[in-house]
Amino acid sequence: MFEHYSEILKDLKSHSHFRNIKDFTEKDAKYIYLKDKRLINLSSNNYLGFADNKKITEEFLNYTGDKFSLGSASARLLTGTLPVYKELEKLITTLFYKESALLFNSGYHANVGINSSIASKGDVIFSDKLNHASIIDGMRLSEAKFFRYPHNNMEALEKLLNRERKNFNNAIIVSESVFSMDGDIADIEKLVELKEKYNCLLILDEAHAFGVFGKTGLGVAETLGLTDKVDLIVGTFGKAIGSMGAFAAGNNIIINYLTNKARSFIFSTALPPINIAFSKWIIENKLPFTYEKRTKMLELGQKAGSQSHIIPLVIGDNKETVDTCDILFQNGYFTLPIRPPTVPEGTSRIRISLTVDINERELFDAISLAKSKK
Ligand SMILES: Cc1ncc(COP(=O)(O)O)c(C=O)c1O
Structure with missing residues (x-):
């Protein structure tokens, strides 16, 4: 009976659709750590840097105690x-x-x-x-x-x-x-x-x-x-x-x-x-104190051709998208390949999501690396 599932997994793998959970060792507002490698996280929804932020966590716990x-x-x-x-x-x-x-x-x-x-x-x-x-x-x-x-x-x-x-x-x-x-x-x-x-x-x-x-x-x-x-x-x-x-x-x-x-x-x-x-x-x-940072982040997204802080680099082919993420990985950027069924067939992409800690040089460096792969 498990053969049925095993066949489906094989099929996912052969079409570069297979997903797995990564072995991250640590995260903070800007970086993600995979084994010994520190990568700039361009795939996070932690847009304002409030998650995975030791200072914020500490401040909150000091305020709440064990309440x-x-x-x-x-x-x-x-x-x-x-x-x-x-x-x-x-x-x-x-x-x-x-x-x-x-x-x-x-x-x-x-x-x-x-x-x-x-x-x-x-x-x-x-x-x-x-x-x-x-x-x-x-x-x-x-x-x-x-x-x-x-x-x-x-x-x-x-x-x-x-x-x-x-x-x-x-x-x-x-x-x-x-x-x-x-x-x-x-x-x-x-x-x-x-x-x-x-x-x-x-x-x-x-x-x-x-x-x-x-x-x-x-x-x-x-x-x-x-x-x-x-x-x-x-x-x-x-x-x-x-x-x-x-x-x-x-x-x-x-x-x-x-x-x-x-x-x-x-x-x-x-x-x-x-x-x-x-x-x-x-x-x-x-x-209430994020307006300036948020606005800057949105302006950066717009500079990269998006209407927001989410910048899709549509590649199309699943395998090519996975390979492009690998190139970015080798160069210190963490991105994820977004493939069907999350996006329509033939529109696989790298979804760059900005956080307030990503600067212009980092963003455009990653974009040109991805484009050079294409
Ligand atoms: C548009 C939209 N709505 C809802 C959700 C789900 O939100 P949550 O992650 O809080 O479950 C997501 C998550 O990616 C989303 O993109």
């Missing part, structure tokens, strides 16, 4: 809640000027829970073709019909809405703001216009933008002054915030609904209190 435990031992709706969870929810609610917010254990949990429950039989979801796997998995679990419109193509979305909206009861449009593998940005103004014209709810996943974009770091909707127009904003604490967990912010009705219906929220042990406290502490005490 917060390391396990919640229960789901939120059972006994897995304490004031700090509600305080973080209140903080998110206030920052976004929403009525309410709900914590999830991760962005994956949030998207699966939301997209599987927000629409039922007779409803419809319109989702950008390049939305994250967690959104797709959520929709697949839902009983609603879903359509995936061509990436960032607002004309195609409107055509679809025009043709299909009338055939369903409730309708949802869901998009990322900064696309995780392409670094480009959704046309949020148009999404808002379309959701109003076609009477839909709009969900915006700001996973890669929360902590990075916007005057106070809330995301792209903040930059555009549109947070009030988005019905449900999703963000994660696992990337720029350097912690773990996620949130959804919206009105009281939708948050109460998710509290009662989102199965990934209901049926999973809550994150440890210390983790919730860390997210809250970072957002309150560190995020």
Whole structure:
């Protein structure tokens, strides 16, 4: 019976699709250590350097002492809640000027829970073709019909809405703001216009933008002054915030609904209190002082031809992408080959993600090394 799986693994290997977990020995905000080799980490979501940061960890632990435990031992709706969870929810609610917010254990949990429950039989979801796997998995679990419109193509979305909206009861449009593998940005103004014209709810996943974009770091909707127009904003604490967990912010009705219906929220042990406290502490005490650094990082991304701090170097072929990562590795840069099914077939790439500690010389050195390989 194991032969079946073994054959699949062989096939993955022969197509350069095989994935394995690396043996890192250490990490800090800028470098990653593999055996004796120190590499500049160009593959991290630790955009602001808050994770793997001894100084930050020490400062936080000095502040909290032993106040917060390391396990919640229960789901939120059972006994897995304490004031700090509600305080973080209140903080998110206030920052976004929403009525309410709900914590999830991760962005994956949030998207699966939301997209599987927000629409039922007779409803419809319109989702950008390049939305994250967690959104797709959520929709697949839902009983609603879903359509995936061509990436960032607002004309195609409107055509679809025009043709299909009338055939369903409730309708949802869901998009990322900064696309995780392409670094480009959704046309949020148009999404808002379309959701109003076609009477839909709009969900915006700001996973890669929360902590990075916007005057106070809330995301792209903040930059555009549109947070009030988005019905449900999703963000994660696992990337720029350097912690773990996620949130959804919206009105009281939708948050109460998710509290009662989102199965990934209901049926999973809550994150440890210390983790919730860390997210809250970072957002309150560190995020407000990042504006200049974040802006510089975004400018650097733009200089490299992206709309954000995520810079895709699309190579196409799986093996060539893996080989290019090897060349970068030999030259002191850690990057990862991103291959299908994470990205569409034939668009394998190196996804460079900047952190505030990467400088211009390092970025362009890595890019020219990758290009010379091509
Ligand atoms: C757009 C998007 N949403 C959600 C997630 C999942 O977030 P988390 O890592 O907190 O589970 C990711 C993770 O890569 C993502 O890129």
